[in-house]
Amino acid sequence: MPPADAHAHVTDLAAFVAASPSSFHAAHEVSRRAVAAGFSDLSESDAWPAGPGRHVVVRDGAAIAWVVPVGAGPTTPVTVLGTHTDSPGFTLKPTPDASRAGWRQASVEVYGGPLLNSWLDRELALAGRVATRDGEHLVRTGPLLRIPQLAIHLDRQANDGLALDKQRHTQPVWGIGDAPGLLAAVVDGVCDPADVLGWDLSVVDTQEARVFGADDELFASPRLDNLLSTHAALTALLATEPDVITVLAAFDHEEVGSATRSGAAGPFLQDVLSRIRSGLGADGEQAHRALASSLCVSSDVGHSVHPNYAERHDPGTVPVAGGGPILKINANQRYATDAAGAALWQAACERAGVPSQAFVSNNAVPCGSTIGPITATRLGLRTVDVGVPILSMHSARELCAVVDPWYLTRAMAAVLSPAP
Structure with a gap:
């Protein structure tokens, strides 16, 4: 212990x-x-x-x-x-809204060298700063995004070697339909999205850090x-x-x-x-x-x-x-x-x-x-x-x-x- x-x-x-x-x-x-x-x-x-x-x-x-x-x-x-x-992880691109096949998606860019597969099927948030006409604001959302993995039924070789394309396979979903509005969701209650002129926003995991394992010896975060x-x-x-x-x-x-x-x-x-x-x-x-x-x-x-x-x-x-x-x-x-x-x-x-x-x-x-x-x-x-x-x-x-x-x-x- x-x-x-x-x-x-x-x-x-x-x-x-x-x-x-x-x-x-x-x-x-x-x-x-x-x-x-x-x-x-x-x-x-x-x-x-x-x-x-x-x-x-x-x-x-x-x-x-x-x-x-x-x-x-x-x-x-x-x-x-x-x-x-x-x-390492992902950051939000300058044109944040995307849609495909009936899903709302966020356009993200890879930051550094993350283990891409570790980000799949997690509830994710956006956090960072936005620059507005009157200054800067720190912002963070609750769980908002998810990068869904392809089902094993549609990729029978997934367990033999998963290969993720950094552009095609890492764009998170955050809703259904094709209406824009991701930035409005990010700054809700902080500022008017029309006043936002720039941002530095990162994708972050929302699972809390915790102690676990035999005799509570391990810490994951x-x-x-x-x-x-x-x-x-x-x-x-x-x-x-x-x-x-x-x-x-x-x-x-x-x-x-x-x-x-x-x-x-x-x-x-x-x-x-x-x-x-x-x-x-x-x-x-x-x-x-x-x-x-x-x-x-x-x-x-x-x-x-x-x-x-x-x-x-x-x-x-x-x-x-x-x-x-x-x-x-x-x-x-x-x-x-x-x-x-x-x-x-x-x-x-x-x-x-x-x-x-x-x-x-x-x-x-x-x-x-x-x-x-x-x-x-x-x-x-x-x-x-x-x-x-x-x-x-x-x-x-x-x-x-x-x-x-x-x-x-x-x-x-x-x-x-x-x-x-």
């Missing part, structure tokens, strides 16, 4: 996921929780306070929260916890990639009193390459760090000296060994659910971990009393990447890539052990806390 603290942690994680159906909602929830903990909510277009303080700023679907401790100066190092707020890490980093930031500048950088658009104004390849983090340094009176040389002593912990979920496909994993490095956070290593620098960063992370896990394990890919199965190499390249920060091992990554519903998000949070808190 997992400890009570681990269960309390995933209960709060489930609430965070429920409040974050889109990256825009996730950024808002990060800000809301930070403000509730005493942070001030800043606007990028305003002057920022100088010196010590606790602040948060939102840019589209990304949020950065930071703490400048009393006594911080021009060369005080910074520790960054880097995560992302977006998840949508969007664990990567709200799990965002929640862990925020929880750690709010729970520590650091002696260096500490930052949560929750970026958008990691699933599609990060090359946006709110992604890790964009200027958001650099902009915030520059303004913090300016408020501390740092000149260019002092800012560089501070970065040379700084650290970024890039956290994203990783792969637990799959019991039904064990041959897809490295035979000598076998991360398992419940075994603690993973340290991600890749010789081709798809992850940014090096020996020095690995030592810092392992020491933090030891201080936190948290087990840790390594992850490396099977040589015949290329791995993905994270914000880690991007942040290291942009800022020159020493960076270590870590995460939690999960099953069903990029599914509409992913799976981890109950204890691992709690372990990750404790290890992050140890990174942020002064070493004894």
Whole structure:
């Protein structure tokens, strides 16, 4: 049976996921929780306070929260916890209404690399933001859409190898007939659909996260990639009193390459760090000296060994659910971990009393990447890539052990806390 603290942690994680159906909602929830903990909510277009303080700023679907401790100066190092707020799935196209064969359908575009079959036969919602003549609004519907699978009677080979065409086979139904009106259903009670001039809307699963399995050891949820890490980093930031500048950088658009104004390849983090340094009176040389002593912990979920496909994993490095956070290593620098960063992370896990394990890919199965190499390249920060091992990554519903998000949070808190 997992400890009570681990269960309390995933209960709060489930609430965070429920409040974050889109990256825009996730950024808002990060800000809301930070403000509730005493942070001030800043606007990028305003002057920022100088010196010590606790602040948060939102840019589209990304949020950065930071703490400048009393006594911080021009060369005080910074520790960054880097995560992302977006998840793979579908987004609504500019012409949202479609109809075929007597069904109302939504026109959607694939976002990132979802496991398409996992989205079939689920009650789905739309969530995100709409831009109107007088500003922006966060919106979310109840269950509204469904991507229906073809019956086995009409595809006798479906169980021998299901192949979904990304255009023809992924368009959801949401009603009967051919009358338009999807956008009106999305903004009902929020604004007049005639005032909507643009939107960023994602398709999201409506099934709630839950604990299950033997001794309640397992946790299933949508969007664990990567709200799990965002929640862990925020929880750690709010729970520590650091002696260096500490930052949560929750970026958008990691699933599609990060090359946006709110992604890790964009200027958001650099902009915030520059303004913090300016408020501390740092000149260019002092800012560089501070970065040379700084650290970024890039956290994203990783792969637990799959019991039904064990041959897809490295035979000598076998991360398992419940075994603690993973340290991600890749010789081709798809992850940014090096020996020095690995030592810092392992020491933090030891201080936190948290087990840790390594992850490396099977040589015949290329791995993905994270914000880690991007942040290291942009800022020159020493960076270590870590995460939690999960099953069903990029599914509409992913799976981890109950204890691992709690372990990750404790290890992050140890990174942020002064070493004894």
